[in-house]
Amino acid sequence: MARWVLHVDLDQFLAAVEVLRRPELRGRPVVVGGDGDPTKRGVVSTASYEARAYGVHSGLPLRMAARRCPDAVFLPVDRELYEAVSDEVMAALRSLGAVVEVLGWDEAFLAVDGDPEAVAEEIRARVHAATGLDCTVGIGENKLQAKIATGLGKPAGVFRLTGDTWFAVLGDRPTDALWGIGAKTAKRLRELGITTVSELAAADPGALAERFGPATGPWLVRLARGLGGSAVSDAPHVPRSRGRETTFQQDLDDWTRVRREVSRLARRVADDVADEHGDVARVVVKVRYAPFTTRTHGSTLDAPTSVPERIEEAALAALARFAGRRPVRLLGVRAEFARPRPRPVTGA
Structure with a gap:
């Protein structure tokens, strides 16, 4: 490693x-x-x-x-432009000969040996030479540390965060400074009297398991201690879901039309699913009411499927769970995959 x-x-x-x-x-x-x-x-x-x-x-x-x-x-x-530039960036990263795990258009993890600052500066130089763009590089002993270090190095800098410096840098910061903790989780932690990274690191994993669940509670403590994170992998990304959404320039007052729009989005998602060669286990519908309140409901299928009609039926079943019939400004449909099927082999 x-x-x-x-x-x-x-x-x-x-x-x-x-x-x-x-x-x-x-x-x-x-x-x-x-x-x-x-x-x-x-x-x-x-x-x-x-x-x-x-x-x-x-x-x-x-x-x-x-x-x-x-x-x-x-x-x-x-x-199309962003994807093309992103491809150039990732090619520049791979030219280093390191394992590169792409996270999206604009970020990636690399596994490297040697002087990490020297590698970081080489990365910045190669990306700029290839694209003219600046990047920030975070250095850590695992993905969590490296990801947080990047935020501390912005813009266009290099920052190292390790187990030895973890609490000196993050100990007094609020829990949502951690990658993986959002505003809602931070609020629930505050209700328990846990406001900082150090306090979360010292918390009883068993007590948090009772509040957040047997997996999430202990994971939050490990997160606060700067631990965890899988190894960097260059395996192709396997999507967990496919979704579509649309924002309406005029609120939809008629829920008959809302139903039609959900059906339309579900059919588009079904086409995307077919391209991914995956089976759908659950369909989630998102409704954003005017002016800006968002709610979601899901529907689990009896058996995983890629049949468009079944996906549409599940989307409409999820929509039926919405009690409110207020004006709608945005609708979304997301299909969550079961286990991905192997892609068909083509050619000789």
């Missing part, structure tokens, strides 16, 4: 790619999201650091982003 895990994260990736092809935007607040029209419904995918200074961040409604930063340049999402 390699001595070090490095986490590479492209800084403000989508916005940075857009600035590369529009150099005149350098230094200006740039917001990428939806079709680039902030008068329409949609959310921010990425904001440049200049836009973030105004409180614009990923997931923020575009209209709110425009209010916070009226001088921002709004651009549509260009998936």
